[in-house]
Amino acid sequence: MKVNGTHYRSLWWDRGEQVLKIIDQRWLPHDFRVQPVATLQDFCDAITQMRVRGAPLIGATAAYGMALAMRLDPSDAHLDAAWEQLNATRPTAINLRWALDRCRNALRPLASRDRAAAALELAHAIADEDVEINRRIGEHGLEIIREIAARKPTGEPVRLLTHCNAGWIATVDWGTATSPIYQAHDAGLPIHVWVDETRPRNQGALTAWELGSHGIPHAYVTDNAGGHLMQHGLVDMVIVGTDRTTRTGDVCNKIGTYLKALAARDNGVPFYVALPSPTIDWTVSDGVAEIPIEERDAGEVTHVQGALGDGGIGAVRVTPDGTGAANPAFDVTPGRLVTGLITERGVCAASAEGLAALFPERAAA
Numbered sequence: 001m002k003v004n005g006t007h008y009r010s011l012w013w014d015r016g017e018q019v020l021k022i023i024d025q026r027w028l029p030h031d032f033r034v035q036p037v038a039t040l041q042d043f044c045d046a047i048t049q050m051r052v053r054g055a056p057l058i059g060a061t062a063a064y065g066m067a068l069a070m071r072l073d074p075s076d077a078h079l080d081a082a083w084e085q086l087n088a089t090r091p092t093a094i095n096l097r098w099a100l101d102r103c104r105n106a107l108r109p110l111a112s113r114d115r116a117a118a119a120l121e122l123a124h125a126i127a128d129e130d131v132e133i134n135r136r137i138g139e140h141g142l143e144i145i146r147e148i149a150a151r152k153p154t155g156e157p158v159r160l161l162t163h164c165n166a167g168w169i170a171t172v173d174w175g176t177a178t179s180p181i182y183q184a185h186d187a188g189l190p191i192h193v194w195v196d197e198t199r200p201r202n203q204g205a206l207t208a209w210e211l212g213s214h215g216i217p218h219a220y221v222t223d224n225a226g227g228h229l230m231q232h233g234l235v236d237m238v239i240v241g242t243d244r245t246t247r248t249g250d251v252c253n254k255i256g257t258y259l260k261a262l263a264a265r266d267n268g269v270p271f272y273v274a275l276p277s278p279t280i281d282w283t284v285s286d287g288v289a290e291i292p293i294e295e296r297d298a299g300e301v302t303h304v305q306g307a308l309g310d311g312g313i314g315a316v317r318v319t320p321d322g323t324g325a326a327n328p329a330f331d332v333t334p335g336r337l338v339t340g341l342i343t344e345r346g347v348c349a350a351s352a353e354g355l356a357a358l359f360p361e362r363a364a365a
């Protein structure tokens with residue numbers, strides 16, 4: 001999407017320098033920093049340190065990591081070693097494993113001399129596919145927003161609430177949860193977005209940065225405000241992203257999503273999940289029991305990063321010195337609390353039947 005009028009993807013291949021470039025999200029929204037990713041360790045650090053983040057973007061980044069690995073050493077042993085090294089970076093978003101498996105399965109049959117070029121072309125394809133998938137999710141989500149708008153007094157905005165950042169910088173472009181928002185705004189529908197801050201990494205600030213750059217009315221709210229807003233009729237629809245959705249429609253997403261789904265159900269607010277199909281894990285059925293939840297560093301909870309008075313960016317400790325912290329980075333919303341899954345092939349129920357109807361070839365595999 002656009003940053004100060006200039007279109008960007010969240011990562012791109014610099015053909016002049018023959019290197020991947022990323023937006024280092026650790027410094028957003030205060031500083032826009034582009035950096036090259038030149039070594040396999042750089043790729044692993046970029047994912048682990050959340051310089052790039054968001055399930056689809058993690059997958060696309062890993063694909064370019066495999067391309068670099070094949071340029072360095074196209075042997076079977078290095079193909080497997082790169083797969084292992086990249087797969088170990090973050091455990092929850094299934095897009096990482098999906099992209100790595102897709103790359104390894106495509107490269108294994110090739111002669112080693114052909115692997116580097118093929119790997120780079122596949123990484124480009126995965127990135128381009130993500131853009132198109134998210135654009136289509138936007139089209140399908142737009143129709144839901146239109147239906148809500150039609151039931152409201154003319155000119156009254158559709159009020160959406162979103163959690164975390166499932167925006168264009170969490171993907172290669174468009175975002176998943178934000179794609180319907182962008183397309184509704186661009187279609188002239190009046191909308192307003194409640195943006196959950198999303199402790200502890202405050203990815204909501206990234207969403208606010210995105211929406212502000214696109215001229216979309218929004219308000220930043222504490223994670224604990226959503227239930228109150230819903231109780232007072234101030235939310236027409238919740239829309240979030242996902243890092244892994246089971247074949248039965250259980251949705252793993254940023255910590256706190258489950259609580260929003262409970263509040264939405266209690267208040268009769270539709271709760272939608274924007275779901276690109278690479279984020280579906282067809283091998284698991286019970287999300288709570290089977291999806292690995294990343295436990296991140298306690299420092300992300302005990303400290304908060306932000307803009308300092310001197311123009312720098314820094315972190316302050318908000319807890320007493322010595323206080324420990326737990327930091328589960330995701331939770332699982334059972335499909336029974338989800339109104340619908342917005343995929344690139346259309347909207348379906350958060351159920352095995354719903355997903356099988358849209359993806360019969362995958363459900364049957």
Ligand SMILES: CSC[C@H]1O[C@H](OP(=O)(O)O)[C@H](O)[C@@H]1O
Nearest residue numbers: 053054055164166170241253254
């Ligand atoms: C479009 S997927 C975005 C998804 O990823 C985020 O997790 P993280 O920031 O830790 O990578 C969050 O769960 C978003 O919903």
